[in-house]
């Protein structure tokens with residue numbers, strides 16, 4: 001009998017074992033799946049590869065579009081994640097990608113996969129959080145889709161925004177000697193997650209569990225109710241600063257800075273003692289015998305902004321407040337490094353949450 005040779009993306013299926021997703025990693029998988037697509041419409045100014053897609057809307061304006069999927073058991077655990085907070089966070093995760101393009105968020109579409117164990121009251125709580133986020137970030141809920149789910153809860157948020165064409169900031173615009181700036185502090189959300197997971201472990205099987213969160217409230221807030229930095233995008237506009245590149249910190253500083261380096265074809269030096277880390281993050285990291293810097297580099301879910309500006313804008317950036325300069329852009333062939341206080345250099349590796357999966 002003749003052997004059948006089907007090919008999928010040029011992989012002969014009859015001769016080869018199926019390729020495990022883990023061998024590509026998430027970013028490798030996205031590239032593998034999307035590489036063979038070309039852009040057909042002149043209105044698609046930027047497709048796959050940045051925080052949001054950029055679509056022409058008139059002569060000077062663009063529409064920005066991004067989508068994020070949150071899955072129960074993967075992105076959140078309903079034993080300790082209040083639904084109101086979850087609704088709020090789902091909006092933040094999507095809106096943050098529009099802000100990372102220097103855009104104004106305007107509309108949201110929210111789709112749900114709802115498992116039978118979820119009550120109408122629980123969904124009311126989820127939507128109270130979504131409503132609160134819509135009011136705070138001045139966005140309109142304009143649609144979505146609702147289905148029963150046979151697995152857990154799935155929340156899928158698409159966010160649309162707008163920007164002037166020349167003000168859109170891409171990942172790929174960082175230039176040699178630019179300053180690397182970040183907002184807020186890093187690693188707190190990851191420590192909040194560690195705290196919640198610890199209390200869940202300790203209190204497993206206890207009838208009326210009373211988790212111990214005293215002194216760590218800030219960590220919980222950063223994990224359960226992160227802020228989208230719309231204030232920073234507004235401040236940048238007030239100061240008339242258009243960053244050369246920008247990304248939101250969802251996957252951890254190391255992984256996200258490497259995305260800037262890859263897209264901008266550059267290297268980077270960041271200084272360990274300049275990475276802002278909150279007191280509670282350091283204290284809790286010590287308590288559980290982990291390194292707060294590792295949490296900042298690889299923890300993820302901070303939803304702060306990382307951007308680069310020309311050296312000449314240092315004073316203006318510092319004047320904004322809430323922004324720290326943590327390093328500078330170097331030539332591509334010098335790689336991306338973390339410089340320790342004793343002058344040691346550690347090569348940055350993408351060890352974000354997703355790369356460990």
Ligand SMILES: Nc1ncnc2c1ncn2[C@@H]1O[C@H](COP(=O)(O)OP(=O)(O)O)[C@@H](O)[C@H]1O
Pocket residue numbers: 030033034047048049050051052053067068097250
């Ligand atoms: N399954 C997919 N099909 C097409 N494009 C995708 C897919 N998954 C992710 N992307 C695109 O790949 C890029 C990187 O995705 P991701 O790292 O999730 O971005 P972000 O962290 O900013 O949300 C984005 O432009 C995103 O739209």
Ligand SMILES: Cc1ncc(C[n+]2csc(CCOP(=O)(O)OP(=O)(O)O)c2C)c(N)n1
Pocket residue numbers: 068069073074075076077093193250251299300301353354
């Ligand atoms: C139960 C649980 N386990 C692990 C995590 C950690 N976690 C989930 S997503 C994520 C980073 C963001 O990744 P992704 O959803 O791919 O965001 P994107 O880059 O697409 O914006 C992290 C650190 C979590 N929040 N909850």
Ligand SMILES: [Mg+2]
Pocket residue numbers: 051096097100247248250
């Ligand atoms: Mg992003």
